[in-house]
Amino acid sequence: MSSKTPRGKDAEQFHRNLVDRLVLEAKPVRPIAPLWTQWLAWAGLSMAVVLLFLIACDLQDNAAQIFSQWRNLVFVSASFAGSGFLAWEALAASIPGRQTGKVYKTVSFLLLGLLVAMPFAFFYTPGQGLDLAGGLADGRECAVWVGLIGLLPWAVLGYLVSGNASFKPARTGAWAGASAFLLGSAADQLHCPTWEAQHIVAAHLLPVVFLTFLAAFAGSFWFSRWKR
Numbered sequence: 001m002s003s004k005t006p007r008g009k010d011a012e013q014f015h016r017n018l019v020d021r022l023v024l025e026a027k028p029v030r031p032i033a034p035l036w037t038q039w040l041a042w043a044g045l046s047m048a049v050v051l052l053f054l055i056a057c058d059l060q061d062n063a064a065q066i067f068s069q070w071r072n073l074v075f076v077s078a079s080f081a082g083s084g085f086l087a088w089e090a091l092a093a094s095i096p097g098r099q100t101g102k103v104y105k106t107v108s109f110l111l112l113g114l115l116v117a118m119p120f121a122f123f124y125t126p127g128q129g130l131d132l133a134g135g136l137a138d139g140r141e142c143a144v145w146v147g148l149i150g151l152l153p154w155a156v157l158g159y160l161v162s163g164n165a166s167f168k169p170a171r172t173g174a175w176a177g178a179s180a181f182l183l184g185s186a187a188d189q190l191h192c193p194t195w196e197a198q199h200i201v202a203a204h205l206l207p208v209v210f211l212t213f214l215a216a217f218a219g220s221f222w223f224s225r226w227k228r
Contacts, residue, residue, distance in 0.1 A: 035088075035095060042091075050186075053188075054191065059190055063190070071123075076190060079186030084179075086175050086176075087176070088100070089105070090172055091160060091164070112178075119205070123197040123200055124197035132198070132202045135199055139203025139204075140203070142204060143203045143204075143206075146185045146204060146207040146208060148184070149184035149187045150180040150181035150182075151180075153179070153183050154177060154179075154215060166219075169220050172223050173223060174216035177213075177214065178212045181207065185204045
């Protein structure tokens with residue numbers, strides 16, 4: 001069965017009708033909220049989660065004395081700052097044309113590098129050894145708290161990101177997971193009285209790495225729905 005392609009005035013009218021039909025059938029596009037608005041919404045809820053956790057579980061004993069030591073204060077501050085930077089990275093990566101620049105990424109990676117290096121540089125006792133499996137087993141309660149505290153911030157950040165249009169959903173999912181569960185690690189460190197390298201690395205940082213991989217896997221599906 002053959003069909004003739006309309007020509008001349010018939011072709012012009014055909015294309016007009018086609019455009020009119022496409023316009024009528026097109027669904028309204030929901031405008032994307034500004035990046036700052038999304039980040040502030042996430043930050044506000046995340047701080048509320050941290051506050052509720054501390055109300056329920058309290059700060060560690062002698063918190064004022066503990067955090068008057070610069071290394072402890074810097075470590076926790078870098079954890080919260082890293083969480084905020086990574087949340088911004090996740091949101092920016094999910095909005096076309098709003099990716100962060102090299103300077104921003106450099107600062108983010110420096111914060112993460114600082115968090116990995118500090119336990120070995122300032123909280124490690126020479127000759128103590130480093131048993132990560134044993135440290136995770138002994139600190140499993142902290143590892144669980146890292147996940148539980150970060151779960152709601154991750155879900156909210158994921159909801160915000162899923163409303164955008166991430167071109168690299170797995171990478172965006174990794175940023176979102178690292179941000180949320182690093183927040184959980186920072187909040188738990190305010191409560192946890194153990195400042196030994198083995199415990200910090202095994203029970204506070206390794207769970208963040210593991211959950212970040214899970215978040216990247218989930219994000220590869222969740223944040224690509226807009227393509228379907």
